[in-house]
Amino acid sequence: MPSAPAADLIRDLLSAYRLSATVYPEVNRCGTWNLGASGARKCAFHLVARGACWMQLRCQPPVLLEAGDLALLPRNAWHSLGGSPDAASITCGNFEFNDARGNPILEALPDVVIVRAREPAERKRIADLGALLGAEAATRRPGDSVVLEKLVELLLALALRGHLESPEEKRGFLATLADPRVGRALAAIHREPERNWRIGTLAALAGMSRSSFAGAFSVGVGLPPMQYLAEWRMRRAAALLKDRRNSIGAIAARLGYRSEAAFRRAFKRVEGIAPGALRAAAAKTA
Numbered sequence: 001m002p003s004a005p006a007a008d009l010i011r012d013l014l015s016a017y018r019l020s021a022t023v024y025p026e027v028n029r030c031g032t033w034n035l036g037a038s039g040a041r042k043c044a045f046h047l048v049a050r051g052a053c054w055m056q057l058r059c060q061p062p063v064l065l066e067a068g069d070l071a072l073l074p075r076n077a078w079h080s081l082g083g084s085p086d087a088a089s090i091t092c093g094n095f096e097f098n099d100a101r102g103n104p105i106l107e108a109l110p111d112v113v114i115v116r117a118r119e120p121a122e123r124k125r126i127a128d129l130g131a132l133l134g135a136e137a138a139t140r141r142p143g144d145s146v147v148l149e150k151l152v153e154l155l156l157a158l159a160l161r162g163h164l165e166s167p168e169e170k171r172g173f174l175a176t177l178a179d180p181r182v183g184r185a186l187a188a189i190h191r192e193p194e195r196n197w198r199i200g201t202l203a204a205l206a207g208m209s210r211s212s213f214a215g216a217f218s219v220g221v222g223l224p225p226m227q228y229l230a231e232w233r234m235r236r237a238a239a240l241l242k243d244r245r246n247s248i249g250a251i252a253a254r255l256g257y258r259s260e261a262a263f264r265r266a267f268k269r270v271e272g273i274a275p276g277a278l279r280a281a282a283a284k285t286a
Contacts, residue, residue: 009177010160012190013105014153015239020145021152023093023137042094043106044073045155046081047130051088056080057112068117068126072159077111091130093137095152104222105160108172115162129155176220181206185217185225193233194256199225234270237263241275242282248275 046055048069054062055071058078065071065081073079076094097103117123129151136148164174176182185202188195202225203213217225233255240246240254252263267275 009183009187009190010105010157013103014157019095019097019149019152021093021095021148023091023133023148023152042076042096043156044076044079044094045092045152045159046071047091047126047133047155049089049091049127049130049134053088053090054082055112056082063114065114066116068123070115070117070126070155070159070162072109072113072115072156073111074106074109074113075111079112091134091137093133093152095149095156104173107222108170108174109160109163110168113159113163115159126158129158173221176217179216179220181208182213182216182220185213186221189225189229189232193229193236194254196256197226197229230266230270234267237267237275238271238278241279244279244283248279251275 046065048065048067050067052064052066055065056062056079062082081090097106115126117126133148133151133155136144136151164170164177170178176186185206188202188205189197199210199214202217203210206213208216214225217228221228223231237251237255240251241248248263249260252260255263257263257266264275267273267278271278273281
């Protein structure tokens, strides 16, 4: 099972990145058939509700997907699905995060993550999730896009949990989560972004020298600690700005800035847009 700090970090990151999703209702197939997908910078997924099918990635042997199995392709690598002796019922879709800088969790995943439903109860949960996804995709009702996005977030959380629990070697951000030393510092940044963190304080929390900590953090996370802190604060700020009940001054204080002016400068430096402009743009798309 993922550690509590790792689970908290994954929750924080998924909530900080808004996603938009497209889901295709459950499709029933039998006999000889083939579907291909590739290329778009979107995450693809296939959830087998009933039956079985073969999935083929380029230069890799085919893999059999059975009822209850979930396949997630974080970068939509070239792949195809093909018929097996059994009929198959599959819910497919794709999603993307509305952040041009990308998502560090997805970037740390392999080309495909397959979550196997080993127990009957687990297969039923995944089948129920697929049925909900398919039903929402097949109908047009008020709020259906919001419901779809939340269901796809749940599906992504299942895939992440399955990958973290697997013996497969972790890389990038997920390897950092598995390092209890750097993980402690990363969790502290997420827990208290408003705190006046310094490299020395974070290194002490990790039980490492300043240079060792800075190097390990930068390699694993992809950013130096202070830059990551600044960007995480601004992602939190961007989420808070979408709620007009939060004044810009209150957001600045909540994130540890001594003045609203200092917060405005930092926000524009990181996000490339003023806080008020982002709030106005969010209001137009709401």
